[in-house]
Amino acid sequence: MDKVCAVFGGSRGIGRAVAQLLAHKGYRVAVLARNLDMAQAAAGELGGGHFAFSCDVAKERDVQNAFEEMGKNLGPVNFLVNAAGINRDSLLVRAKSEDMLSQLHTNLLGPMLTCKAAIKTMIQQQGGSIVNIGSIIGLKGNSGQSVYSASKGGLVGFSRALAKEVARKKIRVNVVAPGFVHTDMTKDLKEEHLKKNIPLGRFGEPIDVAHAVVFLLESPYVTGHVLVVDGGLQLVI
Numbered sequence: 001m002d003k004v005c006a007v008f009g010g011s012r013g014i015g016r017a018v019a020q021l022l023a024h025k026g027y028r029v030a031v032l033a034r035n036l037d038m039a040q041a042a043a044g045e046l047g048g049g050h051f052a053f054s055c056d057v058a059k060e061r062d063v064q065n066a067f068e069e070m071g072k073n074l075g076p077v078n079f080l081v082n083a084a085g086i087n088r089d090s091l092l093v094r095a096k097s098e099d100m101l102s103q104l105h106t107n108l109l110g111p112m113l114t115c116k117a118a119i120k121t122m123i124q125q126q127g128g129s130i131v132n133i134g135s136i137i138g139l140k141g142n143s144g145q146s147v148y149s150a151s152k153g154g155l156v157g158f159s160r161a162l163a164k165e166v167a168r169k170k171i172r173v174n175v176v177a178p179g180f181v182h183t184d185m186t187k188d189l190k191e192e193h194l195k196k197n198i199p200l201g202r203f204g205e206p207i208d209v210a211h212a213v214v215f216l217l218e219s220p221y222v223t224g225h226v227l228v229v230d231g232g233l234q235l236v237i
């Protein structure tokens with residue numbers, strides 16, 4: 001059977017590195033993001049046989065359409081990576097409800113919708129593997145990121161419950177929880193200051209996270225696991 005992987009948020013950052021590593025390993029990859037030009041550029045880097053689709057993970061109709069299109073162009077999806085995510089950092093007292101909702105919709109509702117659609121396909125194929133990208137902030141919390149932390153902590157609870165729910169169908173669900181990684185999301189952070197707290201002394205690169213994602217995608221006896229990829233940051237915060 002072809003290995004077909006949908007990478008939501010595959011146009012930039014961590015998702016893009018995951019898409020590149022998967023294509024290198026022989027998967028057929030669907031790159032999904034809201035910005036179709038960026039998704040097409042990322043899919044174009046992968047060579048032939050890969051596709052890009054525009055999709056807002058927070059919209060169920062978009063997600064359903066994306067799975068229909070992926071089925072037609074690539075075949076049934078049997079691997080799923082949820083790397084789409086946003087942050088709207090703010091102290092809670094100053095946070096706007098629209099920013100709270102957009103984080104919850106993208107980071108938590110989105111993976112729920114993509115997993116729901118993927119599981120229908122995976123059950124038909126008698127198996128599949130899902131990796132959701134959480135965050136060390138969802139496990140440890142951080143001042144100014146309470147809503148983002150809630151969205152990522154919620155994603156862990158969701159993933160572990162779903163892992164129990166679908167294990168009998170031979171579908172695995174795991175989480176990778178990165179620390180600070182060089183992407184657009186972290187470009188405005190004070191890196192020199194922050195990296196002093198990281199035992200390995202540097203921010204991660206997207207490929208560092210991609211290796212962990214692919215490890216979990218392909219580990220046949222691991223489900224409901226949260227793999228922290230943070231250069232040791234969790235040891236000190």
Ligand code: NAP
Binds near residue numbers: 012034179185
């Ligand atoms: P990034 O470089 O900003 O990329 C985000 C990706 O998500 C883009 O492809 C973006 O494309 C897509 N996206 C955003 N909202 C979307 C939506 N509503 N529907 C579909 N796609 C959407 O971010 P990143 O740093 O790679 O982050 C990837 C994941 O890792 C996120 O879940 C993030 O929370 C998590 N994470 C990142 C770090 C870090 O240090 N970078 C640390 C811990 C966890 P469009 O904008 O075109 O939609």
